[in-house]
Amino acid sequence: MSARRDAPSLAGRGAAGTSGAISSGETAPVVPTPPRAATHVGLFDQQTNLREDDAGTVTTLASPADGGIAPSGVSPQAMARGAMPPGAGLVLPKAMPRGAKSPAAGSDKVVRAIGIAALAGVAATVWLGLWVTPNAVNFGNLVRLLYIHPPLAWVMFIAYGMATLSSLLYLWPRTRHRRFDHLAGSSAEVGVVFTGLTLVTGSIWGRPTWGVWWTWDPLLTTTALLFVLYLGYLALRRVPGDRETVAKRAAIAGLIAFLDVPIVFFSVSWWRSLHQAPTVDLANGHLYVHGSMAWTLLLGFVSFTLVYVWLLVHRYRLAVLRDREDDEGLEAALAERWAEGTP
Amino acid sequence: MWRDAALVCGKDLRIEARSRVGLNQVVPFAAAVLLLFGLALGPDRRALEPAASGLFWIAVLLTVVLAVQRSFAVEAADSARDGLRLSGLDPAGIFLGKGAAIVAQLLVLEALLTAGVALLYGAQLTGGLVLLAACVSASIGLAAVGVIYGAVSSGVRVKETLLPLLFLPVAAPVLLGATKAWNAALAGTPAHAGIWLSLLAIFAFLYVAVGIAAFGPLLEDS
Numbered sequence: 001m002s003a004r005r006d007a008p009s010l011a012g013r014g015a016a017g018t019s020g021a022i023s024s025g026e027t028a029p030v031v032p033t034p035p036r037a038a039t040h041v042g043l044f045d046q047q048t049n050l051r052e053d054d055a056g057t058v059t060t061l062a063s064p065a066d067g068g069i070a071p072s073g074v075s076p077q078a079m080a081r082g083a084m085p086p087g088a089g090l091v092l093p094k095a096m097p098r099g100a101k102s103p104a105a106g107s108d109k110v111v112r113a114i115g116i117a118a119l120a121g122v123a124a125t126v127w128l129g130l131w132v133t134p135n136a137v138n139f140g141n142l143v144r145l146l147y148i149h150p151p152l153a154w155v156m157f158i159a160y161g162m163a164t165l166s167s168l169l170y171l172w173p174r175t176r177h178r179r180f181d182h183l184a185g186s187s188a189e190v191g192v193v194f195t196g197l198t199l200v201t202g203s204i205w206g207r208p209t210w211g212v213w214w215t216w217d218p219l220l221t222t223t224a225l226l227f228v229l230y231l232g233y234l235a236l237r238r239v240p241g242d243r244e245t246v247a248k249r250a251a252i253a254g255l256i257a258f259l260d261v262p263i264v265f266f267s268v269s270w271w272r273s274l275h276q277a278p279t280v281d282l283a284n285g286h287l288y289v290h291g292s293m294a295w296t297l298l299l300g301f302v303s304f305t306l307v308y309v310w311l312l313v314h315r316y317r318l319a320v321l322r323d324r325e326d327d328e329g330l331e332a333a334l335a336e337r338w339a340e341g342t343p
Numbered sequence: 344m345w346r347d348a349a350l351v352c353g354k355d356l357r358i359e360a361r362s363r364v365g366l367n368q369v370v371p372f373a374a375a376v377l378l379l380f381g382l383a384l385g386p387d388r389r390a391l392e393p394a395a396s397g398l399f400w401i402a403v404l405l406t407v408v409l410a411v412q413r414s415f416a417v418e419a420a421d422s423a424r425d426g427l428r429l430s431g432l433d434p435a436g437i438f439l440g441k442g443a444a445i446v447a448q449l450l451v452l453e454a455l456l457t458a459g460v461a462l463l464y465g466a467q468l469t470g471g472l473v474l475l476a477a478c479v480s481a482s483i484g485l486a487a488v489g490v491i492y493g494a495v496s497s498g499v500r501v502k503e504t505l506l507p508l509l510f511l512p513v514a515a516p517v518l519l520g521a522t523k524a525w526n527a528a529l530a531g532t533p534a535h536a537g538i539w540l541s542l543l544a545i546f547a548f549l550y551v552a553v554g555i556a557a558f559g560p561l562l563e564d565s
């Protein structure tokens with residue numbers, strides 16, 4: 001797969017010039033990584049004992065480097081050969097001890113590979129869905145929407161599942177750690193985006209098949225309420241205030257929102273069943289897929305899951321950085337003012 | 344726990360009895376909502392009567408928001424919350440007490456609103472037992488969720504806008520269940536209300552349990 005092959009060559013990190021952005025797969029243990037890169041410990045984690053390089057990290061960790069942009073002045077091919085960007089050698093010796101310990105290079109490479117694989121997967125899904133697969137017997141061209149709609153809904157479920165699990169872990173005193181709060185918020189935010197996309201694609205599907213943009217089907221109604229519920233959850237997370245307090249309250253609100261989902265679903269199901277049969281049995285679905293269509297749908301599931309993971313990792317890192325900005329921003333500003341005062 | 348609940352409930356009800364905020368503001372608000380629904384759908388009684396139960400429960404839902412806000416505004420003033428935390432009362436007891444006080448106020452309000460619905464929308468009040476059961480179980484569920492979210496959104500600057508956004512979507516099953524139970528009762532087929540009454544009971548039980556478990560952590564750092 002081209003994505004995997006390209007990943008090492010794009011492993012150069014961050015803005016140019018500050019450091020040695022040379023960490024191709026084989027040389028990573030030997031060639032030191034820059035201080036900034038050392039912030040990534042696992043896929044999600046960042047070391048908390050960072051020092052003087054904070055201002056730089058805030059802008060670069062979630063930077064275009066993860067999207068595959070090589071440091072200026074060095075082509076990806078040159079980097080794959082181990083060439084250094086201009087000025088890299090000047091900084092390297094200082095960074096040596098920490099860079100040598102950190103598995104950061106590997107985790108960043110994995111994230112980048114996921115991003116590239118997600119992009120390639122979505123592109124392939126679009127290509128297969130629009131050009132390669134045949135029309136469905138019952139739905140004609142409309143079936144092409146179904147290569148993305150169920151995967152979007154699937155991602156919505158895993159995103160909310162992850163948010164709920166993280167909320168539980170945060171509430172449990174033994175596993176209480178800020179990282180679970182960040183994870184819950186990040187996952188819920190990605191989930192809300194995918195809920196919106198699920199609703200929009202479902203609505204586009206509904207108009208030609210059922211003749212209406214909206215119907216009070218249990219799944220649709222539950223999804224719409226989920227959307228509003230988690231918008232409220234995100235609003236609660238944005239409330240200014242003590243971080244621990246907001247995190248604990250958000251975790252409880254997240255659990256309540258999740259508890260509400262099955263109740264809403266069953267109540268709406270009863271509500272509809274007392275009046276009329278659901279317009280389309282979405283749960284069992286009378287749509288049979290096979291051959292290239294099944295493969296396209298499967299690819300859709302895989303690639304949208306990868307998109308979720310990629311978005312989640314980046315949103316999580318952003319949350320951690322924002323947290324640290326809160327922690328250290330005031331200290332930095334104070335230090336700056338003190339420095340101004342001394343001649 | 345129960346003794347603490349009775350104490351807190353008594354305190355809240357006494358405050359209401361003396362300040363008369365509920366009587367002077369919340370009840371007139373509910374009456375205004377009923378009148379406005381009439382303007383929006385009326386004056387044809389054939390349109391109003393079938394919608395009566397839905398309008399009734401929407402009015403209740405809106406007033407629950409006010410009641411919960413009031414219940415926590417009482418604690419916010421004069422740092423009464425700190426006093427409550429220092430008092431050593433069981434958090435679960437505080438939750439149950441505040442919830443019980445809201446349930447008591449809601450039941451009075453629902454009785455007044457029922458009269459309003461019968462009067463203004465011409466609803467025939469049949470199946471009184473089902474109506475009452477729906478009122479009681481729905482009020483318990485609404486009060487439980489309301490008190491949890493009241494605590495979640497208390498002490499923050501945007502609580503006035505945050506509480507309705509958090510509370511109303513979660514209360515959707517109660518609106519659905521209570522409206523359907525009332526519809527069944529008013530249509531003279533109270534037997535159809537069983538499933539909805541059980542839904543209301545499950546909702547109430549679930550969120551009372553969540554509140555008992557979660558109120559301690561919520562209170563300790565608010």
